[in-house]
Amino acid sequence: MFPFQIYGDFAGYSLIAIGIAKVLGFRLMENFHRPYFAASVGEFWHRWHISLSTWFKDYVYIPLGGNRVGKLRNYFNLFVTFVVSGIWHGANWTFLCWGSLHGLLLCVEKALGIGKTKYSGFRKFCHWIITFILVCFAWILFRANNLHDALTVIIGIFTDFEAPHKEYANFIGISLAMIILAYKELSDEFNWQINPAESKSWFVRHMYMILMIAYIILFGVLGGDQFIYFQF
Amino acid sequence: MKKFIISIAFILIGVYVVDRLGGEAMWWVNQHTHDVSGPKIKYLANDVDEDIVMMGTSRCNCHYVPSIISDTLGVSVYNGGIDASDNIYAHYIMLNHIMAHHAPKVICLEVMTSDFVKEKDPFTTVTFFAPYFGRNAQADSVFRLAGSYYQYKVSHLYRYNSKSFSNIAGLLVNRHLGGDHGYIPPTKNPHFPDTLLYRDTPHNVDNLKTEYVQKFVDLCYKNGTKVVFVVSPCYSKIDTDFYDVLKEIARKNNIPFLDYHTPGLYHDHPEYFKDPSHLRADEDARRYSSVFAHDLKQILKQESNMLE
Numbered sequence: 001m002f003p004f005q006i007y008g009d010f011a012g013y014s015l016i017a018i019g020i021a022k023v024l025g026f027r028l029m030e031n032f033h034r035p036y037f038a039a040s041v042g043e044f045w046h047r048w049h050i051s052l053s054t055w056f057k058d059y060v061y062i063p064l065g066g067n068r069v070g071k072l073r074n075y076f077n078l079f080v081t082f083v084v085s086g087i088w089h090g091a092n093w094t095f096l097c098w099g100s101l102h103g104l105l106l107c108v109e110k111a112l113g114i115g116k117t118k119y120s121g122f123r124k125f126c127h128w129i130i131t132f133i134l135v136c137f138a139w140i141l142f143r144a145n146n147l148h149d150a151l152t153v154i155i156g157i158f159t160d161f162e163a164p165h166k167e168y169a170n171f172i173g174i175s176l177a178m179i180i181l182a183y184k185e186l187s188d189e190f191n192w193q194i195n196p197a198e199s200k201s202w203f204v205r206h207m208y209m210i211l212m213i214a215y216i217i218l219f220g221v222l223g224g225d226q227f228i229y230f231q232f
Numbered sequence: 233m234k235k236f237i238i239s240i241a242f243i244l245i246g247v248y249v250v251d252r253l254g255g256e257a258m259w260w261v262n263q264h265t266h267d268v269s270g271p272k273i274k275y276l277a278n279d280v281d282e283d284i285v286m287m288g289t290s291r292c293n294c295h296y297v298p299s300i301i302s303d304t305l306g307v308s309v310y311n312g313g314i315d316a317s318d319n320i321y322a323h324y325i326m327l328n329h330i331m332a333h334h335a336p337k338v339i340c341l342e343v344m345t346s347d348f349v350k351e352k353d354p355f356t357t358v359t360f361f362a363p364y365f366g367r368n369a370q371a372d373s374v375f376r377l378a379g380s381y382y383q384y385k386v387s388h389l390y391r392y393n394s395k396s397f398s399n400i401a402g403l404l405v406n407r408h409l410g411g412d413h414g415y416i417p418p419t420k421n422p423h424f425p426d427t428l429l430y431r432d433t434p435h436n437v438d439n440l441k442t443e444y445v446q447k448f449v450d451l452c453y454k455n456g457t458k459v460v461f462v463v464s465p466c467y468s469k470i471d472t473d474f475y476d477v478l479k480e481i482a483r484k485n486n487i488p489f490l491d492y493h494t495p496g497l498y499h500d501h502p503e504y505f506k507d508p509s510h511l512r513a514d515e516d517a518r519r520y521s522s523v524f525a526h527d528l529k530q531i532l533k534q535e536s537n538m539l540e
Contacts, residue, residue: 169397169398169400206242207246211250213250214247214250214254217389217390218254218258218393218396220393222393
């Protein structure tokens with residue numbers, strides 16, 4: 001569940017910041033653009049933490065020579081940029097490995113020409129699934145306290161086939177949140193015109209706001225210190 | 233501007249109505265749920281009528297077998313230990329709700345270090361009792377200390393914030409493990425502690441907590457209930473002054489203090505423990521309950537007519 005937890009955590013508070021800035025008259029850039037719909041790791045980094053990715057592109061990747069260099073040097077630039085991005089998250093081998101893995105995946109994609117063409121239909125779906133699995137795999141390194149823990153989880157994926165412990169309260173909570181998140185992401189990605197927050201009906205819009213406030217009062221984690229990304 | 237004011241007014245009124253209706257719905261859920269601790273709190277707050285009520289946290293919950301104590305003493309016993317209820321604040325709230333409808337003859341409080349030492353956030357688990365907010369002024373006073381009194385007063389829905397998923401899950405699946413009058417047998421753990429660790433005597437005493445221990449005792453006395461403090465076995469080595477703060481309160485109030493930790497009961501049997509604070513299995517709880525019941529009987533015998 002960590003990929004969704006960190007997305008909800010980080011994209012959530014980015015949206016809070018964007019909303020507050022908008023109230024004060026400032027228009028901030030979008031920071032997340034439905035990253036789990038990316039069809040390649042390269043596209044993922046165009047959708048995830050856009051402000052930081054842009055910063056690394058402008059201040060690390062381009063000064064190193066960007067893509068206006070030879071092939072091998074370009075791969076090196078990409079790899080170094082992501083290694084630096086990993087270290088930026090913390091002085092821990094796990095972050096270094098996480099950044100390196102993303103750098104490596106981007107180099108492989110570039111070498112294979114993945115992400116250059118716009119995919120559609122079933123092919124896009126396959127690319128999306130593979131990208132999602134790769135990104136989730138990399139999150140193991142990001143989340144683990146140390147490399148030993150990460151290795152234990154990775155080995156567990158291939159050797160431990162026991163059903164996870166059933167905690168019904170968590171299951172209900174997570175399911176409810178996932179349904180709301182999936183609905184929001186799908187309706188935005190595929191332009192569904194049934195978003196109650198943007199309904200033409202004044203009553204529907206307001207009822208949606210009221211129900212969302214009630215949902216937050218009942219289910220929200222309203223204590224402090226809960227944002228994962230505050231540590232970075 | 234007029235549109236904006238109408239929008240705000242509509243949302244405020246709408247949230248108020250949904251909050252009140254939602255609060256009623258969640259109260260119904262809370263009273264019908266079969267989640268882990270909801271039914272036990274409900275029983276204690278509304279229906280408990282046993283002569284002896286054991287109170288405390290998970291250590292109480294899975295260390296005292298009421299049928300054994302009941303057989304030894306010849307009176308009814310209920311194990312009112314609530315998992316993760318943490319410290320004296322939670323016990324004080326629960327006690328107020330019990331005393332509002334029934335005064336047991338004896339209350340045995342399983343005390344712990346968390347009942348007298350300073351903690352970073354000592355009020356986390358008082359949220360367990362938030363659904364009962366507004367029913368007992370004394371119990372609600374703890375929410376003032378916790379800083380959530382006005383939130384609960386304003387919003388009925390917020391009272392269920394921390395327990396809503398658990399309550400709802402308990403409607404769909406029976407998660408309540410209560411078998412023998414509130415006793416929940418320990419889940420047998422294949423591992424047990426391999427070293428007997430030493431614990432320093434805590435000196436960071438929280439005076440507010442000791443004040444609430446005293447309030448707990450006063451409330452029992454006011455209702456004619458005898459209090460017994462008890463510390464069940466722990467797999468850790470301590471000095472004889474470890475529980476001095478609580479023993480002093482017990483001494484001042486003439487309360488028996490049954491301490492099975494300091495003399496090291498079962499320290500020669502690490503296999504009786506699943507971790508330093510909890511006995512490992514049902515048979516271990518039964519073994520300990522027999523010892524405790526025997527000692528409690530001796531104490532209560534000295535109090536003439538207590539159990540008649």
